[in-house]
Amino acid sequence: MEALLQVRDLKKYFPVKGKWFQPTTHVKAVDGVTFSIQKGETVGLVGESGCGKSTTGRALLHLLPPTGGEVIYNGRNLTKLSTSELRVLRRELQIVFQDPYASLDPRMKIRDVLLEPLEIHGIGTKQERLKKVEEILEIVGLGGHYANRYPHEFSGGQRQRIGIARSLILRPSLIVADEPVSALDVSIQSQILNLLQDLQEQFDLTYLFISHDLSVVKHISDRVGVMYLGRLVEFAPKESLYSAPAHPYTQALLSAAPVANPDARPQRIILKGDVPNPANPPSGCAFHTRCPHVMEACKSVRPELAPVDGQGHWVACHLHQQ
Amino acid sequence: MQPILQVEDLHISFRGEDGDLNPVSGIDFRVHAGETLGIVGESGCGKSVTSLAIMGLLPKGIGRVSGGRILFQDKSIADMSQTDLQKLRGNEIAMIFQEPMTSLNPVYTIGEQLGEQIRLHLGLGKREARERAIEMLRMVGIPRAEEIVKEYPHQLSGGMRQRVMIAMAMSCDPKLLIADEPTTALDVTIQAQILDLMRELKEKRGTSIIFITHDLGVVAEMCDRVVVMYAGQVIEEAAVRELFQNPQHPYTKGLIASIPSLHQQQRRLNSIRGTVPHPSAMPGGCRFAPRCDYVRDECSRIPPLLGVGEGHKCRCWLVKEGGEEHRGSFAAGT
Numbered sequence: 320m321e322a323l324l325q326v327r328d329l330k331k332y333f334p335v336k337g338k339w340f341q342p343t344t345h346v347k348a349v350d351g352v353t354f355s356i357q358k359g360e361t362v363g364l365v366g367e368s369g370c371g372k373s374t375t376g377r378a379l380l381h382l383l384p385p386t387g388g389e390v391i392y393n394g395r396n397l398t399k400l401s402t403s404e405l406r407v408l409r410r411e412l413q414i415v416f417q418d419p420y421a422s423l424d425p426r427m428k429i430r431d432v433l434l435e436p437l438e439i440h441g442i443g444t445k446q447e448r449l450k451k452v453e454e455i456l457e458i459v460g461l462g463g464h465y466a467n468r469y470p471h472e473f474s475g476g477q478r479q480r481i482g483i484a485r486s487l488i489l490r491p492s493l494i495v496a497d498e499p500v501s502a503l504d505v506s507i508q509s510q511i512l513n514l515l516q517d518l519q520e521q522f523d524l525t526y527l528f529i530s531h532d533l534s535v536v537k538h539i540s541d542r543v544g545v546m547y548l549g550r551l552v553e554f555a556p557k558e559s560l561y562s563a564p565a566h567p568y569t570q571a572l573l574s575a576a577p578v579a580n581p582d583a584r585p586q587r588i589i590l591k592g593d594v595p596n597p598a599n600p601p602s603g604c605a606f607h608t609r610c611p612h613v614m615e616a617c618k619s620v621r622p623e624l625a626p627v628d629g630q631g632h633w634v635a636c637h638l639h640q641q
Numbered sequence: 642m643q644p645i646l647q648v649e650d651l652h653i654s655f656r657g658e659d660g661d662l663n664p665v666s667g668i669d670f671r672v673h674a675g676e677t678l679g680i681v682g683e684s685g686c687g688k689s690v691t692s693l694a695i696m697g698l699l700p701k702g703i704g705r706v707s708g709g710r711i712l713f714q715d716k717s718i719a720d721m722s723q724t725d726l727q728k729l730r731g732n733e734i735a736m737i738f739q740e741p742m743t744s745l746n747p748v749y750t751i752g753e754q755l756g757e758q759i760r761l762h763l764g765l766g767k768r769e770a771r772e773r774a775i776e777m778l779r780m781v782g783i784p785r786a787e788e789i790v791k792e793y794p795h796q797l798s799g800g801m802r803q804r805v806m807i808a809m810a811m812s813c814d815p816k817l818l819i820a821d822e823p824t825t826a827l828d829v830t831i832q833a834q835i836l837d838l839m840r841e842l843k844e845k846r847g848t849s850i851i852f853i854t855h856d857l858g859v860v861a862e863m864c865d866r867v868v869v870m871y872a873g874q875v876i877e878e879a880a881v882r883e884l885f886q887n888p889q890h891p892y893t894k895g896l897i898a899s900i901p902s903l904h905q906q907q908r909r910l911n912s913i914r915g916t917v918p919h920p921s922a923m924p925g926g927c928r929f930a931p932r933c934d935y936v937r938d939e940c941s942r943i944p945p946l947l948g949v950g951e952g953h954k955c956r957c958w959l960v961k962e963g964g965e966e967h968r969g970s971f972a973a974g975t
Contacts, residue, residue, distance in 0.1 A: 367828035474916045475684075504683035504855065509899035509912035516909070531828065538901035538910065561903065575833035577858030579900050581881045589837055590830045592784075593798045 322355040323393060323525050324379070324493060329353070330387035331371075331378040335598055346598045348374040350549035351388070353624065356493070361519070361526040363540030363557070365533055365572070369597055371549040372529045376495040379527075380412050381405060392493070410440055413486035417498035419478030423470040429456075429481055430466040436489050451488060458521075459484045460514060476507035480514065487518065495527045500535060512539060533576050537561055542631070545569045548597055548605040551624060555632035565627050565634040567610050604637065612638055644671035645714055645816055645849055646695070652708030653690055653699065662920040664690045666873045667709065669946070672817065677843065677850040679864030679881070681857065681896075685917050686870040688853045692819045695851075696736055697726045713817070732762050735810035739822035741802035745794040751778075752790030755809055762813045777808040781838055800831035804838070811842060821853045836863060857900055861885060866952070869893050872918055872928040875946060879953040889955040892929045927958065935959055 329352045332345040349371045356362045364372040378385040381397055390397040392412065397405065416422040423432060433452045437443065443451065453463035459480040470478060479499060486494055496515065500508040516539065518524060530536050536543055537557055544554040545566065553566040564570045571588040590609045595601055601608050607617040616637050624635045653665040665687040672678045680688045693699050694706055697718055711718045713734065721729065730736075738744045746754060755774035759765055765773060771790065778786035781804040794802060803823060810818055820839070824832040836859065843850055852863050860867055860881065867884045869877040869892070877890040888894045898911035915932040918924055924931055926941040933940070939958040946956040 367830065476916060504917070505857070505896055506683060506899050506913035507916065509901075509910035510914070512901070512910055513912055533829070534901040534903045537903060538907070571830055573903070575829045576903060577832075577836070577856065577862050578903065579857040579861045579885065579897065581861045581885055583861075583904075587833060587837075589833050593800055593831065594828075 321358060323358040324356040324527075325391040326355065326375075326379050326388070327353050327391070328388040329375065329378055329385055329390065331374050331383060332386045344598060347549050347600065348597065349378055349385075352546075352549075352551050354544055354551065354554055356525055356527060358492075359519075359523060359525055360541040361528055361539055363528045363530065363536035363543040364546060365530060365536045365543060366546035367531060367572075367594060369548075369594060370546040371597075372531075372546050373497050375546070376414070376497050376527060376529050380409075380414060380495055382414070407440075410489045411492045412495070413489065413491040413493070414495045414497060415479075415482050415486050415499045417501050419475055419482050419502065420470075422482055423478060425470055427469075428466065429468055429470070432470075432481065433466070433485055433488055436485065440489060442489070455484045455488045458518070459487070474507075475503050476510060479503060479507075479511050483511075483514065483518070487522070490522065491524070493525045493527070495529070497529045498531070499528075501530065501532065508535070515539065533573060545572065548595065548600050550605065550635065551633075552606065552636070553632075553634045554624065555627075555634075556630065559628075559630060559632045563632075565632065565639055566606075566636050567612050567638070568606050571611075604635075614638075644673050646672040646851075647712040647715075648691070648695070648709070649712070650709035651691065651694065651706065651711060653687070653694055653704060654707040655704045656702075657921070659921065661707075663707070663923075664873050664920050665694070668868075668870070668873075668875045670868045670875065670878065672849050672851060674816075674849055675843075675847045676866065677852055677864045679860040679867040680851060680853045680870060681855065681860055681867060682870035683855055683917055685872075685920070687873040688870050689821055691870075692736065692821050692851065692853055695819065696730055696734060697721070698730075728762075731758060731815070732813050733815055734817045734819065735813070735815040736819040736821065737803070737806045737810050737823050739825050741799065741806045741826075742794060744806060745802060747794055750791055750793055751797070751805055755790070755805070755812060758809060759812050773812065774808075777812045778805070780842075781805075781808045781811070782834070783808070798831075799827055800834060803827060803831075803835055807835070807838065807842070811846070811848070814846060815848060817849045817851065819851045819853070822855070823852075824859065825854070825856070832859075839863070857897060869896075872923060873920070874928060874956065875954075876929065876956045877954065878946075879950075883950070883953055887950075887953075889949055889953070889960050890929075890957050891933050891935055891959070927956075 329349055331349040332347050335344050335346055337343050352375055366372045377383045379390045430452055434448055437448045452466055456463050456465055461480050500511050528539050540557050543557050543560045544551050547568050553569045564573055571590050574588045592609055595608060603619045604617040604622050607613045614637060622635045622637050624633045625640055627634050627639055648670050651665055651668050654661045654663045682688045695711055699705060752771060752774050756770040759770040759773050774790055775786045778789055783789055783804055824835050854860060864881050866880050868875050871892050877893050888897055895913040901910060913932050927944050930936045930940040944956050944958045946954050949955045949960050
């Protein structure tokens with residue numbers, strides 16, 4: 320299988336102005352992330368708030384200019400493209416945002432929301448565009464008669480369908496879905512997850528699915544990456560990640576998730592303390608301050624992502640490196 | 642066992658632009674001493690409004706209890722004077738909210754806020770209140786408690802702030818703690834810490850807890866008994882194990898089936914079609930009928946909440962009193 324998207328050593332630093340006479344420091348939101356996405360698959364990115372998963376999604380689409388690293392899409396290096404070349408390519412790379420309330424302009428009718436991307440990319444005649452809008456509304460399960468309404472007339476789930484329609488209308492090949500169901504109620508969440516899966520089959524889509532919810536990521540992904548403080552700590556096919564997590568952080572994360580079964584009292588690994596400040600991450604392995612298996616080496620040497628087995632399970636942890 | 646809180650046929654109405662809305666229309670439940678009762682439901686089902694009504698905190702002039710009553714230790718909350726209510730809140734019933742940042746005052750230190758409450762309710766002096774505040778912070782697992790009392794809310798992380806809220810709520814040893822989505826804004830590893838802490842406090846002090854949440858995983862872990870709400874009504878009530886193993890209402894079944902599982906792989910998720918009705922446009926009969934796969938003629942009338950088994954109640958025409966009759970054909974559909 321060929322990789323549709325390759326992310327190599329992606330970095331995104333945000334400057335933090337120092338106080339008087341103090342130098343500017345950087346928050347390393349994404350600090351050297353490497354992975355690839357095959358055509359037609361879904362890669363999930365999980366982690367807690369501030370781990371850099373959303374920034375990774377945005378930096379790889381160049382919605383935020385990366386500080387370093389390369390993003391190669393279909394053999395083309397996005398980092399080397401000019402703004403206008405990038406704009407043309409954006410047809411194929413789309414994003415769905417978390418908050419369907421904030422990501423739709425309240426003064427635009429749904430028709431105009433959906434026409435806008437077609438107009439920007441100069442697709443079709445006016446007639447054809449309007450037809451496309453009706454089509455896409457049917458596809459996401461809303462019905463063409465909704466085109467005349469404003470965003471406030473819709474519920475959260477319906478708005479997320481509009482968000483999906485907007486990213487889908489240009490017939491992209493890759494969609495970055497950034498916490499697309501986190502703001503929704505459980506019964507609506509499952510509707511949207513099913514829709515995303517149906518669309519993937521119908522349009523041969525590739526997804527990068529970003530979420531903090533481990534069970535949602537497990538449901539939808541083929542391979543999953545776990546992030547902690549700007550770095551990938553584990554990346555594996557979902558079966559092996561969920562059945563045999565190798566990194567102590569992944570293990571803790573999985574054991575912490577509440578299970579909807581009163582008889583399953585999982586052995587819980589409760590981590591001490593909070594996630595450290597990303598502006599001043601711990602030396603060595605960033606997880607060493609909370610890790611139950613911390614060793615001397617962890618405090619000074621940063622572990623690199625290395626294979627655990629021959630089956631594509633990678634982990635960045637000294638416990639697994641000889 | 643004598644319940645410490647009884648909610649009987651509670652109706653709440655809010656004044657709206659186009660007439661009154663009734664986010665809660667006729668709910669009943671009880672909380673026993675030392676028990677954790679879960680109230681589950683999706684946004685807009687009336688679970689948070691109910692908790693505000695118990696605390697006597699409905700927004701003045703807009704929201705009011707329009708029917709039924711709330712009894713705390715056999716005394717009606719509606720009949721209490723403002724001073725009695727104020728004594729009740731904090732001393733006997735305490736509450737923690739979803740977003741700890743908005744419930745803490747940003748311009749006072751943690752020590753001042755915790756201390757104020759301790760002085761007011763326990764009548765301690767300034768220095769003793771401070772000592773007690775530090776002790777409470779230690780109890781909820783806050784490191785460097787002596788320094789934290791001098792810090793402001795923004796200097797703490799979300800998990801730490803929620804610990805402070807819990808310390809505040811527990812500082813007067815309340816008999817009932819109402820926790821309204823206390824871990825929803827937190828990351829899973831922090832959520833695990835907070836749930837652990839709440840469980841420990843409950844065991845140590847025998848506090849009753851009303852745990853309001855939309856997360857069925859959290860319910861399964863924390864609660865003894867569960868009330869499921871939908872569109873302002875209780876639609877099912879059962880002991881936690883019974884609810885998960887033998888749910889009766891189509892909505893409860895749908896909810897449980899729509900959670901993606903960490904342990905099994907389903908190809909497609911079960912989903913409930915449609916959306917929650919708006920309070921201004923409630924269906925006349927069963928409120929879940931427009932989304933229900935088993936809808937039939939009877940559903941145009943409101944079904945009663947019937948006992949279907951030991952401590953198990955359900956509001957659905959498909960389930961007959963005693964519970965056995967329709968179970969076979971009904972369960973086959975899911």
